[in-house]
Amino acid sequence: MSLFDSLQTMFENPNIPWKSIIIAFSVGQFAFESYLTLRQYNVLSSKKLPPVLQNEVDNETFEKSEKYAKAKAKFSIFTDIFALTQKLIFINYDLFPRLWNFGVQLTHYLPERFVAVSAIPQSLVFLCVLSSLSTIVDMPLSYYQHFVLEEKFGFNKQTVKLWLTDIIKGNLLGVALGGPILYLFLKIFDKFETNFLWYICLFMFGIQILAMTVIPTYIMPLFNKFTPLEDGELKTSIENLAKKVDFPLNEIYVVDGSKRSSHSNAYFTGLPFTSKRIVLYDTLVNVSSVEEITAVLAHEIGHWKKNHIIEMLVFSQVHIFAIFTLFTGVYRNVSFYKDFGFSVGNVDSSLLSSTSKVFTSQFPIIIGFMLFNDLLTPMECGMQFVINLLSRHNEYEADQYAKNLGHSEKLCSSLISLEMKNLATMNVDPLYSKYHYSHPHLAERLTALGYVSEKKKE
Numbered sequence: 383m384s385l386f387d388s389l390q391t392m393f394e395n396p397n398i399p400w401k402s403i404i405i406a407f408s409v410g411q412f413a414f415e416s417y418l419t420l421r422q423y424n425v426l427s428s429k430k431l432p433p434v435l436q437n438e439v440d441n442e443t444f445e446k447s448e449k450y451a452k453a454k455a456k457f458s459i460f461t462d463i464f465a466l467t468q469k470l471i472f473i474n475y476d477l478f479p480r481l482w483n484f485g486v487q488l489t490h491y492l493p494e495r496f497v498a499v500s501a502i503p504q505s506l507v508f509l510c511v512l513s514s515l516s517t518i519v520d521m522p523l524s525y526y527q528h529f530v531l532e533e534k535f536g537f538n539k540q541t542v543k544l545w546l547t548d549i550i551k552g553n554l555l556g557v558a559l560g561g562p563i564l565y566l567f568l569k570i571f572d573k574f575e576t577n578f579l580w581y582i583c584l585f586m587f588g589i590q591i592l593a594m595t596v597i598p599t600y601i602m603p604l605f606n607k608f609t610p611l612e613d614g615e616l617k618t619s620i621e622n623l624a625k626k627v628d629f630p631l632n633e634i635y636v637v638d639g640s641k642r643s644s645h646s647n648a649y650f651t652g653l654p655f656t657s658k659r660i661v662l663y664d665t666l667v668n669v670s671s672v673e674e675i676t677a678v679l680a681h682e683i684g685h686w687k688k689n690h691i692i693e694m695l696v697f698s699q700v701h702i703f704a705i706f707t708l709f710t711g712v713y714r715n716v717s718f719y720k721d722f723g724f725s726v727g728n729v730d731s732s733l734l735s736s737t738s739k740v741f742t743s744q745f746p747i748i749i750g751f752m753l754f755n756d757l758l759t760p761m762e763c764g765m766q767f768v769i770n771l772l773s774r775h776n777e778y779e780a781d782q783y784a785k786n787l788g789h790s791e792k793l794c795s796s797l798i799s800l801e802m803k804n805l806a807t808m809n810v811d812p813l814y815s816k817y818h819y820s821h822p823h824l825a826e827r828l829t830a831l832g833y834v835s836e837k838k839k840e
Contacts, residue, residue: 407759432825437835476723598651632657639663674796677789684783
């Protein structure tokens with residue numbers, strides 16, 4: 383018996399309460415994440431800075447950063463409640479099959495021959511409808527986040543017009559790019575009904591590689607302006623660093639991040655074995671010295687030198703393989719779909735394999751995959767810790783790489799300056815940090831770098 387057949391047999395049981403399981407997992411995840419947020423909120427009441435920061439951060443900045451963190455924590459709990467409520471409404475009132483049926487009705491306007499081939503057209507229409515509804519429902523929260531919360535602490539720089547334009551652009555790109563990708567994704571299930579696993583994993587790998595090349599080059603310029611860094615001391619310093627460590631630098635750009643936010647960042651793009659493009663936020667260039675920016679880029683180059691990109695790509699592929707292996711157990715599971723209000727045909731489970739061609743086209747695979755991801759909630763919560771553990775380890779390694787190049791002092795001063803400007807949280811609950819933070823927080827990084835304040839040296 384194949385893996386597919388084994389999983390199908392295991393999960394094809396009408397007595398399994400799929401809906402109740404997903405509701406329990408969703409509520410459990412909400413309770414766990416709320417518990418972490420409350421732990422963090424209590425830590426934010428501390429009036430004392432971590433020892434490594436006591437001579438670096440003034441009281442006014444510290445208090446403001448704590449207020450900012452508390453505001454974000456409250457907003458986080460509210461958005462989590464909102465998201466959970468939406469999910470429970472969709473599940474309890476069988477809104478997925480209602481939207482699916484609405485999509486089926488809309489596809490009647492398409493050529494009959496195209497619609498009859500499979501459930502792919504219905505899936506595409508369904509996702510368009512769901513995405514449109516989600517955008518409308520989430521707009522008030524997005525508005526509050528940008529124009530109330532971020533505005534209050536001086537970070538929001540975008541106008542309402544720019545915000546609306548970004549939403550429209552994002553949705554149009556979702557249709558233009560997401561539509562073909564989703565079509566190919568579903569076509570694999572349609573073509574390879576019982577042996578889709580390797581094909582889908584290969585497809586997902588191709589999409590990741592495509593995203594690493596297409597998004598920075600063609601998509602991001604639709605939202606921001608990328609200007610080549612002018613000749614001067616900064617450009618020379620970056621090029622000298624790249625030459626020193628054999629970093630395959632091709633281009634250096636400055637992006638106008640300040641038109642949306644005053645937060646700062648720097649990164650590089652490009653596939654592991656190709657030339658790279660370095661991107662600096664104008665908010666970083668405007669507030670940091672040449673030495674500090676070079677130190678930040680030494681850290682970023684450390685990720686390349688230590689093969690962190692390849693490492694994370696491989697880890698991602700293993701994760702995807704595990705998800706789709708488990709998905710083989712439910713993606714054509716009659717009892718699974720019926721429990722959520724879908725009519726996929728009355729068929730004896732023992733005859734499912736022999737009659738699969740008759741019923742496969744009726745299974746809303748895309749909805750099945752969405753619901754299946756809710757079944758993975760406990761596993762994904764655990765994976766969140768693992769992913770962050772790996773990411774944080776990589777950050778420490780990249781910091782150490784920059785330190786070995788002689789940039790420790792300037793990297794520390796840059797981190798302090800940027801984190802203060804960004805009102806980064808100074809005190810963080812350890813468990814909250816391990817679950818939510820892909821990067822070590824400021825005090826952890828400074829301690830690992832062996833930073834000693836100039837004032838302490840005196």
